[in-house]
Amino acid sequence: MDWYEFLFVIEVAVGGLLSGVMYSLVAIGFVLIYKTSGVLNFAQGAMVLFAALTFVSLVERGVPFALALVITLLIMGLLGLAIERTVLRPLANRSPMTLFMATLGLAWVIEGGAQLIWGTQVHALDLGISNAPFEIGGIFISNFDLVAAALALALVVVLTSFFRFTRTGLSFRAVADDTFAAIAIGLKLNRIQAAVWTAAGVVALVAGLLWGARLGVQFSLSLVVLKALPVLVLGGFDSVPGAIVAGLIIGASEKLAEVYLGPYVGGGIEGWFAYVVALAVLLIRPQGLFGRKITERF
Amino acid sequence: MTGLALSEPALQPERRSFASRIAPVTPVTASAAPALQLSGISLAFGGIRALKDVSFDVRPGEIRAVIGPNGAGKSSLVNVISGLYRADTGRIVLGGESFAHVPPGRLPGLGVARTFQNLALFPGLSVAENIASGLVFRRPAFAWLPFLPASRREGRATAIRVREIAAFLGLEAHLPRLVSTLPFGLQKQVELARAMIADPRLLLLDEPMAGLTGTEKAAMAAHIRAIRDRLGLSVILIEHDIGVVMGLSDRIVVLDHGEVIADGRPDEVRRDPEVIRAYLGPDAAPLAGAA
Amino acid sequence: MSLAVEAPARPLLTGQRLAILALLALAFLGVPAFASPWTIEAILLPFLALSLAGLGLNLLTGYAGQVSLGSAAFMAVGAYAAFNIQLRLGLPLPLTFLFASTTAAAVGVIFGLPSLRLKGFYLAVSTLAAQFFLQWLFNKFGWFSNYSASGVISAPVLGFAGITFDSRESRYLLALTTVTLITIFVHRLVNGPARINLIAVRDNETAAKVIGVPVLRTKLAAFALSSAIIGIAGVLWSFTYLRTIEPEGFNLDRSFQILFIAIIGGLATLRGAFLGAGLIVVFPLLLSRGSAWIFDGGLDAGSVQLTQRIVLGATIVTFLILEPNGLSSILDRVTARVRSLMGRT
Numbered sequence: 001m002d003w004y005e006f007l008f009v010i011e012v013a014v015g016g017l018l019s020g021v022m023y024s025l026v027a028i029g030f031v032l033i034y035k036t037s038g039v040l041n042f043a044q045g046a047m048v049l050f051a052a053l054t055f056v057s058l059v060e061r062g063v064p065f066a067l068a069l070v071i072t073l074l075i076m077g078l079l080g081l082a083i084e085r086t087v088l089r090p091l092a093n094r095s096p097m098t099l100f101m102a103t104l105g106l107a108w109v110i111e112g113g114a115q116l117i118w119g120t121q122v123h124a125l126d127l128g129i130s131n132a133p134f135e136i137g138g139i140f141i142s143n144f145d146l147v148a149a150a151l152a153l154a155l156v157v158v159l160t161s162f163f164r165f166t167r168t169g170l171s172f173r174a175v176a177d178d179t180f181a182a183i184a185i186g187l188k189l190n191r192i193q194a195a196v197w198t199a200a201g202v203v204a205l206v207a208g209l210l211w212g213a214r215l216g217v218q219f220s221l222s223l224v225v226l227k228a229l230p231v232l233v234l235g236g237f238d239s240v241p242g243a244i245v246a247g248l249i250i251g252a253s254e255k256l257a258e259v260y261l262g263p264y265v266g267g268g269i270e271g272w273f274a275y276v277v278a279l280a281v282l283l284i285r286p287q288g289l290f291g292r293k294i295t296e297r298f
Numbered sequence: 299m300t301g302l303a304l305s306e307p308a309l310q311p312e313r314r315s316f317a318s319r320i321a322p323v324t325p326v327t328a329s330a331a332p333a334l335q336l337s338g339i340s341l342a343f344g345g346i347r348a349l350k351d352v353s354f355d356v357r358p359g360e361i362r363a364v365i366g367p368n369g370a371g372k373s374s375l376v377n378v379i380s381g382l383y384r385a386d387t388g389r390i391v392l393g394g395e396s397f398a399h400v401p402p403g404r405l406p407g408l409g410v411a412r413t414f415q416n417l418a419l420f421p422g423l424s425v426a427e428n429i430a431s432g433l434v435f436r437r438p439a440f441a442w443l444p445f446l447p448a449s450r451r452e453g454r455a456t457a458i459r460v461r462e463i464a465a466f467l468g469l470e471a472h473l474p475r476l477v478s479t480l481p482f483g484l485q486k487q488v489e490l491a492r493a494m495i496a497d498p499r500l501l502l503l504d505e506p507m508a509g510l511t512g513t514e515k516a517a518m519a520a521h522i523r524a525i526r527d528r529l530g531l532s533v534i535l536i537e538h539d540i541g542v543v544m545g546l547s548d549r550i551v552v553l554d555h556g557e558v559i560a561d562g563r564p565d566e567v568r569r570d571p572e573v574i575r576a577y578l579g580p581d582a583a584p585l586a587g588a589a
Numbered sequence: 590m591s592l593a594v595e596a597p598a599r600p601l602l603t604g605q606r607l608a609i610l611a612l613l614a615l616a617f618l619g620v621p622a623f624a625s626p627w628t629i630e631a632i633l634l635p636f637l638a639l640s641l642a643g644l645g646l647n648l649l650t651g652y653a654g655q656v657s658l659g660s661a662a663f664m665a666v667g668a669y670a671a672f673n674i675q676l677r678l679g680l681p682l683p684l685t686f687l688f689a690s691t692t693a694a695a696v697g698v699i700f701g702l703p704s705l706r707l708k709g710f711y712l713a714v715s716t717l718a719a720q721f722f723l724q725w726l727f728n729k730f731g732w733f734s735n736y737s738a739s740g741v742i743s744a745p746v747l748g749f750a751g752i753t754f755d756s757r758e759s760r761y762l763l764a765l766t767t768v769t770l771i772t773i774f775v776h777r778l779v780n781g782p783a784r785i786n787l788i789a790v791r792d793n794e795t796a797a798k799v800i801g802v803p804v805l806r807t808k809l810a811a812f813a814l815s816s817a818i819i820g821i822a823g824v825l826w827s828f829t830y831l832r833t834i835e836p837e838g839f840n841l842d843r844s845f846q847i848l849f850i851a852i853i854g855g856l857a858t859l860r861g862a863f864l865g866a867g868l869i870v871v872f873p874l875l876l877s878r879g880s881a882w883i884f885d886g887g888l889d890a891g892s893v894q895l896t897q898r899i900v901l902g903a904t905i906v907t908f909l910i911l912e913p914n915g916l917s918s919i920l921d922r923v924t925a926r927v928r929s930l931m932g933r934t
Contacts, residue, residue: 040710040713087906087910090910091909091910094909094913096709096710097656097709097713098909098913100710100713101848101849101852101905101909102905102906102909102910104845104848104849104902104905105849105901105902105903105904105905105906105909106902106906107902108898108899108901108902108905109898109899109902109903109906111898112895112896112897112898112899112902113899115895116892116895116896116899120891120895226717226721226841229714229717230714232714233710233711233714233715237710237711265729266729266730267729268725268728268729269725271721271722271724271725272718272721272722272725275714275715275717275718275721275722276718276722278714278715279703279715279718282703282706282707282711282715283703283706286706286707286708286711380799381799382795382799402798402799403798403801403803403804405799405800405801406800406801407801411800412799414796418793418795418796418799419792419793419796420785420788420789420792420793420796420797421792422788422791422792422857423784423785423788423789423792427784427785427788430785431785431789431797431800431802432800432801434782434785434786434789434800434801434802434803435800435801435802435803436801437782441782442781442782442783442786442810443778443781443783444774444777444778444781444783445774445777449781449782452782453781453782492800493800496801
């Protein structure tokens with residue numbers, strides 16, 4: 001391999017890592033809810049679509065950028081609260097699989113609702129981030145990807161410090177660790193769940209804006225869940241660091257495979273390659289890279 | 299209890315004949331090869347050492363109690379014997395074979411059956427089906443497919459055997475019911491029936507009395523003794539309640555903090571100062587009546 | 590076996606059996622004679638194919654407890670296998686069905702392998718690999734669709750023993766016969782010795798392993814049988830209903846649809862698959878008729894479709910909250926009520 005080829009590999013890998021961060025961003029929304037409610041929230045993708053569509057429609061109707069952001073945030077919070085109240089609470093104490101199926105139904109409702117309200121056409125979303133690539137040491141990096149990655153990392157830092165250092169955050173973790181104990185010491189489970197769903201809505205907004213700016217805001221935005229699922233499986237459903245590391249692994253390996261393996265099989269492998277990577281790892285570590293090891297009691 | 303003898307040729311186990319084991323159990327001779335031998339079993343979860351160098355044996359036809367306070371490692375021990383946990387060190391000799399880890403799927407073939415501390419029945423099946431599930435391991439290949447004469451034969455033979463066991467434990471009236479609709483005490487007996495149906499040589503009972511009422515405890519104790527007396531199998535009885543096992547067991551192992559602190563006949567164990575300390579604290583008086 | 594201890598000699602014609610026989614007579618004789626072409630084409634043919642798919646998934650998810658999100662991919666395997674067997678080998682119809690289902694079973698076992706180590710959501714997500722990989726495979730390699738330029742192939746007319754299944758009624762009868770036979774097989778299977786294996790694995794895998802139920806073999810057998818049945822459902826879907834085959838028809842939405850059929854109908858019941866499929870097929874038709882009537886055609890097709898999606902999603906959530914055991918248990922309650930009313934008079 002000569003030098004230029006080597007640089008090309010690095011460039012592909014870096015591009016992959018950066019888009020991997022975008023996968024992690026969606027995955028974190030899942031992790032938040034899974035940690036506190038034990039639900040794999042399939043509607044997360046629909047929430048991403050809903051957030052982006054609401055924001056872009058507001059902006060198109062002449063609402064200033066900042067105000068649109070605030071309004072969308074409020075709407076996402078309300079949506080999260082509504083979901084918690086109408087779907088999760090009546091289904092408390094039911095099997096995780098039942099809850100998962102309910103979020104599948106929920107995904108259809110939110111997707112349909114978002115498009116019914118705001119229409120089905122594709123909206124361009126300009127966040128004012130330049131998409132021009134720049135060069136570092138012979139490698140071209142997309143400016144947009146870099147900014148997106150930085151934003152995603154900032155979000156992670158905010159979330160992590162929230163969990164570590166605030167009272168509400170600590171009670172989140174208590175609920176995640178032991179729901180019964182948390183109730184026993186008087187934590188208000190409903191309020192915490194509502195807060196988590198709101199937080200997931202906020203994460204959905206950030207993901208929706210970044211993904212929307214890249215792909216255009218349209219129905220297919222809700223399909224980013226399908227990108228996030230293998231990341232979740234690989235990282236473990238209950239681990240924020242896991243979601244990030246797995247996102248990076250999957251982003252990079254997917255891009256490399258696309259470039260080096262794709263041509264041999266006719267391309268288009270990005271739809272399933274991530275799943276194969278995740279599966280291969282899972283066969284060795286069934287609880288994912290960072291998931292809690294399940295110690296069963298008999 | 300000769301009614302428990304197998305009447306169907308299809309169900310004859312490949313291992314040594316059932317009839318030879320029905321002989322009434324006479325005082326256990328020390329010379330007989332042990333039904334189970336544990337040597338140097340250690341197990342740790344992360345930093346916590348659940349079992350430290352545990353060794354003891356179980357003689358054929360013996361009721362061997364393993365007692366100890368909560369967290370002493372009793373359940374870990376059963377799970378090591380039944381292969382659900384993998385011991386870090388030590389050997390387990392079962393049915394003439396020596397294992398570092400017993401493959402759980404092979405247990406019935408080795409003549410070992412167990413019950414669980416928290417019921418592990420199949421709520422979606424009837425009582426009869428739950429009991430019958432203990433015989434699935436012996437089913438010939440493909441006998442699960444419908445429309446095969448072999449499947450039908452197997453089904454009939456199993457049904458007969460299920461009735462025998464149910465009659466022995468007084469569960470006949472409940473056979474068609476969904477097992478999850480039974481009261482807890484009866485569910486415990488169904489689990490015992492499931493463990494017994496394949497004529498094990500070694501029965502592991504993980505806290506069979508837990509959650510039972512006084513009357514139910516007495517009935518369960520009677521069942522356990524009857525099973526041993528009539529079938530001559532060995533029983534490992536896990537209990538945290540020291541009173542229950544005193545009258546029931548031949549020899550008792552006492553675990554504390556994962557270590558064997560005493561091993562002997564009930565009256566020896568009862569007087570053992572270590573045991574008294576473990577159970578009642580350092581300043582306690584000897585266990586006067588021991589319940 | 591259901592281990593009907595002392596199996597009391599049951600009368601040959603119980604009420605339930607009579608009802609089923611009457612229903613079959615109606616389906617085999619009444620429908621071809623009296624049903625409108627629209628009823629057969631738009632309702633009964635998709636209903637039969639989807640019922641069968643629901644039945645296959647129910648075997649895996651309802652009985653063996655393994656959730657799959659990739660059912661549509663196995664329908665595709667069945668459909669493409671049947672197409673290529675007819676095209677390249679020209680085998681008679683029963684053999685085509687047999688080999689198509691065997692192919693689906695083999696693929697099902699491969700994608701069922703992760704179930705030996707993974708559980709719950711980890712397994713559910715891993716079945717998506719089947720969905721995306723197989724859909725990609727049929728799209729990417731022209732061989733599967735005989736290098737058709739558009740990727741959409743028209744399914745050849747099936748024929749056997751001098752009968753060609755070309756007319757609407759004959760396609761209907763072929764589908765009905767297939768579904769009936771497979772349902773009888775599955776009924777015997779889940780009420781026979783296999784019942785214990787399947788439900789033991791579903792209800793308590795650890796206990797199942799310790800008492801010697803062959804857990805791994807049971808799981809793989811469930812994947813194989815379920816995929817084989819869903820594969821046949823794919824054959825019916827493309828050969829008797831749509832009469833075309835294209836990968837897009839077997840996408841993730843179809844997989845979810847089949848999952849919903851199994852859940853809304855009632856897991857671990859056979860009639861649940863039929864009730865669920867009935868609802869999923871008829872409901873959208875009712876909705877579009879209803880909206881046409883309410884809005885007097887004022888709603889465009891796109892909005893109608895979105896509304897359908899919303900209503901269907903909401904229905905699923907409502908069902909899960911109010912009736913977790915599905916339509917099947919509603920039917921149980923209704924028949925019990927009718928019986929007690931009849932008994933009183």
